[in-house]
Amino acid sequence: xxxxxxxxxxxxxxxxxxxxxxxxxxxxxxxxxxxxxxxxxxxxxxxxxxxxxxxxxxxxxxxxxxxxxxxxxxxxxxxxxxxxxxxxxxxxxxxxxxxxxxxxxxxxxxxxxxxxxxxxxxxxxxxxxxxxxxxxxxxxxxxxxxxxxxxxxxxxxxxxxxxxxxxxxxxxxxxxxxxxxxxxxxxxxxxxxxxxxxxxxxxxxxxxxxxxxxxxxxxxxxxxxxxxxxxxxxxxxxxxxxxxxxxxxxxxxxxxx
Numbered sequence: 410x411x412x413x414x415x416x417x418x419x420x421x422x423x424x425x426x427x428x429x430x431x432x433x434x435x436x437x438x439x440x441x442x443x444x445x446x447x448x449x450x451x452x453x454x455x456x457x458x459x460x461x462x463x464x465x466x467x468x469x470x471x472x473x474x475x476x477x478x479x480x481x482x483x484x485x486x487x488x489x490x491x492x493x494x495x496x497x498x499x500x501x502x503x504x505x506x507x508x509x510x511x512x513x514x515x516x517x518x519x520x521x522x523x524x525x526x527x528x529x530x531x532x533x534x535x536x537x538x539x540x541x542x543x544x545x546x547x548x549x550x551x552x553x554x555x556x557x558x559x560x561x562x563x564x565x566x567x568x569x570x571x572x573x574x575x576x577x578x579x580x581x582x583x584x585x586x587x588x589x590x591x592x593x594x595x596x597x598x599x600x601x602x603x604x605x606x607x608x609x610x611x612x613x614x615x616x617x618x619x620x621x622x623x624x625x626x627x628x629x630x631x632x633x634x635x636x637x638x639x640x641x642x643x644x645x646x647x648x649x650x651x652x653x654x655x656x657x658x659x660x661x662x663x664x665x666x
Contacts, residue, residue: 436466436637438625439476439483440496441573444600445661446514446623447496450475457661458496458513458625461654465644466637479573481546490630493637498626501548507634509642511649512622517595518549519616523583528590530615537566539589542579545571549592550617576601583611590614596663 438459440447447456454460455475463473475496478486484503486492499516500508520530520541528539533552543549543557560566568588570578576597582588595616602608625641627634648654 434471435474436462436471436493437474437476438462438494438496439478439486439492440498441480441483441575442477443497443576443594443597444604445596445663446594447475447477450477454661456496457657457663460657461513461644461648462494462625462641464653465641465648468644469640471640477573479571479575480544481571484546487626487628488630490628492628493631493634494625494627496625497623499548499621499623501551501554501621502546503626505629506626507629507638508624508626509638509645511642511645512624513645514623515620516623517616517620518592519595519598520590520592520614521583521598521611522590522614524610524612526589526612526614528614530590530617532618540565540568540587542568542570542582542588542591544575544579544593545569548621550619550621553592553617580605592617600661 440458442448443456445454445457447459448454459473459475462475466473476492483492483495484498487495487506488503495503495506497516498506522528522539529535533556536553536556541557548554549557557567557569561569568579568582570576570582572578576593579588579591579593580601583591595613598611599608602610627638645654648657
């Protein structure tokens with residue numbers, strides 16, 4: 410082939426490649442760092458939900474981008490359609506979002522104290538005896554949500570942490586005696602304490618009455634959400650059946666729900 414024609418063909422292929430890349434479908438998911446559910450973006454292990462979404466949507470030629478944002482901002486931007494989905498949301502977090510029929514996992518929210526305390530959670534009636542640390546806009550179940558709403562701003566009852574480092578802030582408050590107990594997902598607290606070299610530092614003081622299903626929850630403002638929900642549900646069912654989801658959970662050291 411003459412050099413001129415070869416260069417022309419090469420240039421055409423480059424242009425086609427650029428055009429194809431420009432048309433590549435991208436889905437953007439976000440959440441505050443809640444490892445192992447979603448961890449630091451760009452890390453070798455970005456989180457169970459992130460890896461699961463990347464693998465499932467890649468089968469349909471869809472690229473998944475993951476952003477770490479604080480939870481309140483995540484819900485706001487997904488609700489407006491600026492992002493496609495929120496990672497690890499429960500129905501109570503955002504009842505207007507679009508959810509798959511199958512949750513990705515069940516969140517077990519437990520109360521943790523310093524080892525020197527003896528308080529035990531025995532229902533909402535036991536909460537007024539402790540200063541409880543929670544995270545802004547998190548959902549902890551109907552009864553606890555109502556308690557938090559009723560006592561928010563009362564520093565002898567409920568202290569609300571916000572921002573990208575909300576969990577670490579609550580851990581610091583607990584260590585320095587500014588909280589008596591914090592409420593957090595058991596996977597998350599174990600993972601974070603291990604990362605900080607503080608494994609076994611806290612005492613499990615009991616868990617809320619029932620586990621809460623958590624999802625990759627899609628924007629109600631985007632027409633594309635219905636298709637993404639269908640693709641993700643099909644992938645979840647397939648990965649449960651072929652063992653891939655169990656393998657992913659084991660890679661992060663957690664048990665299947």
